[in-house]
Amino acid sequence: MAEQYKIGEFLIDLSRNQITQDTKPQIIPPKALAVLTYLAKHQGKVISQDELLDNVWKGTVVSPNTLQRSIAQLRKALGDDGKEQTYIKTHAKQGYSLEQNVHWLTKEEQAIQFQKQDPADTLLGHVNKIGQCDDYEESINKPLLKNTYVLSLFTFLILVVISVYYFTAQPSKPFSIGQIRALTATDGKELASIYSPDGKYIIFHRYSEEECINDIWAKNLETQQEYKLSKNMDIYGQHRFSKDGKKIIVIRTVDCGEPVTQKKCYQLMSLDFEKALNAPQEMDLILECKNSEIRRPYWLNNGNIALMQKHTERWQLVSFESNEKHSKVLHSGFVYHYDYSPEQDLLAVTSIKEDSQYYIDIIKPNGELISSHPIHLPPEITGHRFIRPNFSPIENTLIFSTGRQLFSMTFDGEIQNISIPVDKPFSSPMFHPDGDRGLVIKGVYDTDIISVDLNDGSSSVISRSNTAENNAVYQPNGSYIAFESARSGEAQVWVTNHSITTQLSQLPTDSYVTGMKWSSDGKNILMSANSTLFNISLDKVQTPIKTSLPILALLHWDDNKNSALVFAQFNGVKKLAQVNLSSGVVQKLTDKRVNWATKTDTGAIVLTDHMGRFWVSSAIEYQSITALNMQGGDNKRFFIRDNKIYGINNLNQVWCYDIQTKDFETITTLTKNTENITDIKNNKLLVTKRQVANKEVVELLLVK
Known part of the structure; x- marks a missing residue:
């Protein structure tokens, strides 16, 4: 059992952060109780402010004002007005002392207090007494079903009381x-x-x-x-x-x-x-x-x-x-x-x-x-x-x-x-x-995923709900499209093949997905969510990957080399980095301020900086792609397929740049409610379109 002690008529229970007087508990901040406990362990002795700060707030920088607030909280709980100082006495320029005697409860005394305080324990005692039969011969002749019913009823009552106690005994909420x-x-x-x-x-x-x-x-x-x-x-x-x-x-x-x-x-x-x-x-x-x-x-x-x-x-x-x-x-x-x-x-x-x-x-x-x-x-x-x-x-x-x-x-x-x-x-x-x-x-915020056929300009809905649908990507060597959706109440990874739509990931409340990429064989998805990487199979097995730093976004996955291009958090700063998925080691790649990045088929890195300029990595430095000047739209992403860069500018023009031939062309113009383009296959472009954005x-x- 946790440590309990008494100061006068007050019972201090560290397990519940409570000071109790006459069965009336008060919830006290843990640090304030830690101050009281330290004074109790040195009862009658003057403890300096520095000693209290060093022992209660180990490794944390705080001012004496913090300690004074804790002392004020304790005095209020103990009914000590600070003038008479019956319990905690202030010694000018020296520190504080606990003036009342302290009684540390033994295990047996704590057990008694536990039974006194815990209504579930009290009821359990009554149940045990009821369960003791006065007439043994009569009890063994009763039908087993009836005994089972009575036992189940009492068990249910016990669980109800325990549940009520658990929820009512928790620290009170501020409002x-x-x-x-x-x-x-x-x-x-x-x-x-x-x-x-x-x-x-x-x-x-x-x-x-x-x-x-x-x-x-x-x-x-x-x-x-x-x-x-x-x-x-x-x-x-x-x-x-x-x-x-x-x-x-x-x-x-x-x-x-x-x-x-x-x-x-x-x-x-x-x-x-x-x-x-x-x-x-x-x-x-x-x-x-x-x-x-x-x-x-x-x-x-x-x-x-x-x-x-x-x-x-x-x-x-x-x-x-x-x-x-x-x-x-x-x-x-x-x-x-x-x-x-x-x-x-x-x-x-x-x-x-x-x-x-x-x-x-x-x-x-x-x-x-x-x-x-x-x-x-x-x-x-x-x-x-x-x-x-x-x-x-x-x-x-x-x-x-x-x-x-x-x-x-x-x-x-x-x-x-x-x-x-x-x-x-x-x-x-x-x-x-x-x-x-x-x-x-x-x-x-409601967005839908649309497929735009670049051959004839027609479009079809891939995923629609009354919530956000984002970041759709085609499955290699398959018919699935993976996408992010909050249709189940939380941001999750889903897949659809036009006839069947299935949720793959299992993320908790208030989760956020920041990227997903298919493996080259189309059997797995690597996802970044809640600062963590997860490998998800099509049969819904979700495996977290431990990394040395928090992952802010997944940009590219090379499953052959078992590495990923990511944004990682280095002491609070977002940096372009590479993750070894076997060891979890995160290595920073550049100090450039990068807005978005991915890799070409040959492994070169293409990125946009904070000025919207495009760069491609070379043997010793990044080279500017001048043909793409003014094409980096505000907060717009780009992707690479077959060594071609696809992007969208602020005029909602979709463009394509061939990395090898250096040819640039404008493909089509999309509507103003276009959020991003995310993938292309067989000349069908996946587009995220905003439907509703109310606040x-x-x-x-x-x-x-």
Whole structure:
């Protein structure tokens, strides 16, 4: 049994993270209990802050504030107001001591406590007594069927009580969702929603599918009236309010006039919110970045603007002082998300550090580190997923979504599942100033797989559902087509031969598939999903392949050499790499910033860089394919068949380039809703087409 001890009238049960008084348990954070246990083991002795930090937070950098929060939690649980200090005493500039006597329970005493606390154990005792027959002769003469029925009934009751106890004895969730209601409901996309500081408005983007641009809107939650805030539609990113609620800052993305290091330039803009409620407004330029990318602006209480800034392939967190046009680095690790709490004046930064471990760092706007803890993802969160936690109304607690699941995370990096899966994925919540509700973006993304006959221009449906169907590839030497679909509720690999459609993979909730390739004989599929490679046979045997680094996407499979071309994560940075599928060793191939890549029939690597340029590997360096300049469409992929490169540009023109003859031709033009082209066989092109791409702003009403 786990360790239990008593301090006065309080029972401390480390197995349940509980402090119990008069049969009333309180759930206590594990770190706080670890502090109490360390003090209990040294009862009456003054323990310094450094000693407590070193022993309770081994290998983790935290500030004394973290320890002080744990002490405050313990005093509250023990009914110690901190002034009289009956239990935990503070010794100025020395540390803390536990003043009450400690009684460590023996195994026998723990067993008694277990029976007292466990209703299932109590019932089992009653059942055992009932099962003892007073009259042995009478009992053996009763029909066996009746005895079996009684035993089954009691067994059922035991299981029911155990189940009830199990679910009710778990740590209480910080809140639950009482109601979900839509705040916007159009045929387009509404996204990137936040509350105004006074909580009266929501601000959101309304996206034009036709123009692929958006504008900024506000909605009065009381009157339901909507206001167009931005005068001109453009490519706007995330937006935030100033502390007084009078201005909004937003990132605008534009084409660089003379691109040198990147195709897009990023502008930090300011909008007068009060004026925009009367009429749409032009925006003021605060800052422009032509050689780096910026995102996620936050107006800090000190008047500076926090930004994520990307140099090459690594994001860092900076603070920009707009008056003096000066910036300061607040966090130089690989930052992939952060959130800011104006009420606490703290930043919560999620990052990957040199040990490839995910961390949650709490810092002040001046860059001072308050605490730093590794994040240990629970089994429900698959793969090396980038989680994006935001501040919540619960003290020292962040909230994030992985799609159809909602989780809480403490400042110590401890994660708890706080909701059951919902029908459609939604984003991490942004909370109302009152803390009683939150905004999420919920949407439907429906794509179908179409076959286009390049001989006569006719088309036919290969796979259609009301969810996403993607990445179809023909089976070598066979009639199957493999594709990715979420039609069963989760992203899975499927195969179809036009008459029979079968699910091959078995992936858990909130999974993500990032590539699939057939073996040369068409008998197996190599799949990348949840940062892992899997080999799947047509009889549904799914075998994971261990690799030395997380796999972000599968690009090419050479089953003869037992190797694969992949994107792998090197300390948080995506790099083009090759995997030895026998040893699992991942080897980086280039430091280039690569958007997409694959291999030719002869083993040469063809790739596109972040500028959309095509390159092919040679003996000592990559050579530019100048004939394909301007053909690399934004976020468009390409593939190679029979030493010919097939791609699609921003004009939706499908083109073909012969690597050997260097001949280039435009084959056909597809409709605007074309997402990608993925394979070709017998002059029949597999195309992913978007049917529906709706997003709406939804409000979660919370029950605390």
